Amino acid sequence: MTNSISEIEDADCVFIIGSNTSSSHPLVATRIFRAKKKGARIIVADPRTIQISSLADITVRHKLGTDVALLNGIMHVIIQRGWHNVSFVEERTEGFEAFSKGIENYPPEKVAEITGVDAGDIVRMAEIYAKAETGSIVYCMGITQHTTGVDNVKALANLAMLTGNVGRESTGVNPLRGQNNVQGACDMGGLPNVYPGYQPVNMMDIQKKFEKAWNAALSDKVGRTVPQMLTGLTDGSVKALYIVGENPIQSDPDTHHVKKALAAAELLVVQDIFLTPTAEMAHVVLPGTSFAEKDGTFSNTERRVMRVRQAIDPVGDSRPDWQIIQEVSNRFGYGMDYSSPEAVMREIASLTPSYGGITYERLEGEGLQWPCPHADHPGTRFLHEGMFSRGKGLFHPIEYRPPAETVDEEFPYWLTTGRVFAHYHTATMTRNSPTLDAEIREGYLEVHPDDADRLGVLQGDAVTVTSRRGTITAKTAVTDRVQQGLVFMPFHFIESNANVLTNPAHDPVAQIPEFKVCAVKLEKAPL
């Protein structure tokens, strides 16, 4: 997030797009509820009706994968009516000319046809957001999990820059990170192209710095992303995969393809706390510990680094993951001798400029939000004050591109996937929690009442759902939360694994798969 969670409650306008906030980030929803109470205008754009829609001043349900068109339409109105922030655009940005030229192709009437959103609503959304003193954009995987994920994010950045809603309190472009420590995993260099702190692996002076610190020769070749690893396993160029705390069999698109790839590994090592469907395929399983059995830190969606503290001894013979990795490394012949996670953090701080001022002692209390470059730095609540990372903010002209797969005669329904409030990701933990399991026991398919009629199914009847990649069976939940022609499934439940169906086509830059859009056909399942 450019800004902090608590700042949202003081925004004049909150624009929520592609985030089912009250289900997936409930404590961010708290701030949106408060903003509403304090008088903020709320805009919700989501293909489904979500809980937070009910308190919105305007809510639109655009067609799957039409975010760029919708956002361009909004910006078209803003520029046409002169609602943009001229001084911000002049002083803080560049590339406006080319960008605004591109936007000319997106009048609201045309956008209405692409998105299914009423042209008048597009004008109202533009007016509410552009005229707010402080407008905060909140988005999540509904924006990013598309073949146009990067375009979608850039379009949001354009919108914030156009209206000067960035670099100030209670504004910004605020992605809600899904996993508790996905921010930290990225910060720590859990990416194939960067060392900790987003320092590129292919820059000579950076490579030298790490070679010296780690006392090892390092590769300047950018590594493989997850989809490339799977392809590598299939074509034989990758022989071994070491997985820590992930469950790609259930979390990655096109499960059959993932299974085939993992089955081809000569060595599959899985380190986890439960025997997940992925661990079941491993050659060797190393039992790690949960967050309650070790010390360390997590970094949340607002870049706040916070302590994780050991509450109990490791369960059974399981071991904290940092000890397992250290032991593997030592046996491999590369010495690691950390006495504690705190000792690891000292090394992280010494090599990662944005974490430079972070120590366990300073994390007591509220934690610290990076960038926190030195020991006296108080941390950073919001980014881009006065200047962007690259100097001036650059407008990117973005053209609308349809999703990789669209409906046709054979596969006439749009499928989108997401989360439910009582479960988490592949539900490895939540389905082992009796209270959460009792709240929602199984997967389901949300179907519009008219479509249910057409299929001849009632609430709770089983349907088979088939995409170009596979077939699953699920119970129906008949509801007008989805529009006609659209169906929704949570991906938490392995028995009706939505990712058997999803499309692995991915964004060319970020390589994020298009979980949010694919085409399916539905049939009433035989009893």
Place this chain on the structure above:
Amino acid sequence: MIEKVRERVRDLLSSGEVKGFLGLSNKYGNTGPHLFCDAEDLDGLVIGDWKGPGDARYTLNKQLIHIVRKYPDDVFGVLVRGCDDRGLKVLYTWNQLNPEKVIPVGIACSQDLADACECRKPYPDDFVAGEKVEGRASDSVARLDALDVAGRFEAWLKEFSKCIKCYGCRDVCPMCFCKECTLEDDRLVNNGVIPPEIPVFHLTRAVHMVGRCIDCGLCNEVCPADIPLRTLYKKVADIVDEEFQYRPGQELYAKSPLNILMQPSSTG
């Protein structure tokens, strides 16, 4: 104020009268519940004033129940304000705690806190620190009562529509000690959807607060949707008081009106 509390706790621990004292501690740079077992180690002990008076209160009575379920023969001390003291009385009455095994260490709340809570009795029967200040009736209930029925209903529906079904109001409630909870019964409240069925979920809970709610307000404070639950349960308590002249926690072993209503069938 805190010195007087420390002094009392030190005495209780060093004399061996209690095995431990459940209070609040400043640790990890935050304030939270803590069991003090060493008379020499009371430095972190606080009364829960963080940025404002009483803004770091916790359900210590609930945690105490957890401990005594496993250690029923030991005596424990516990930090109590007026509301917690009412809570103890109800918990003694319902046999959830044994008054012979609990030594409350009371503090009286400040006027600011009493006003913010709209508390009728902002002090325990006995207290070692603080000054007795006047209690008061609720303005928030009066404000809602001033609306007509339709307006009131609409206001509540709007609030309930934000509910994310965390069950925090129940989970934090010192009076919610049932093993099975009606709110989880799929036959009454459909599982698996948010907001939970309106208004069944919230009114079911409100009904269950009859004769129970001791007006500590912790439900209100934990609500991620800022639903003014305390006001709802205050209203419930006012109705019960009006009809049955009963307020939970006023007197030890006073029978709740529901209890009296049930007697004919339970004896028959």
Place this chain on the structure above:
Amino acid sequence: MDYRTVLTTCTYCGCGCNFYLEVLDGQVIDTIPCKTHPVNEGKLCIKGWNVHEFIQSPKRLKRPLIRRDGVLTEATWDEALDYTVSGLKAIKDAHGSDSIAFLTSAKVTNEENYLLQKFARAAVGTNSVDHCARL
């Protein structure tokens, strides 16, 4: 008797709520949201309130497993670590560093992520480290 309340950060979503795990004699028995923490100010969602329930689940993995005759079988740490390391070494020797890839985790700590990517880069010699940031 050993009763403690340990402040920590939630393991579910990216909000990063803080709560105390209530521990009695080595058993995590409840979750108490922290009133003074700026992220959640004493509030939690249903997942947070029940986070203590999975920690000591009987289904937790308690011992290393090695696949023997097609079946995952309990093993000692020594066996499992040797199996892992000798396998990685053999593959590196035969096919080079880039034939090995690592999925690190958005669920483990910063320190653990740091160590795994360091192991991949400094010990194995590959930048093929990724995780489910996109999922």
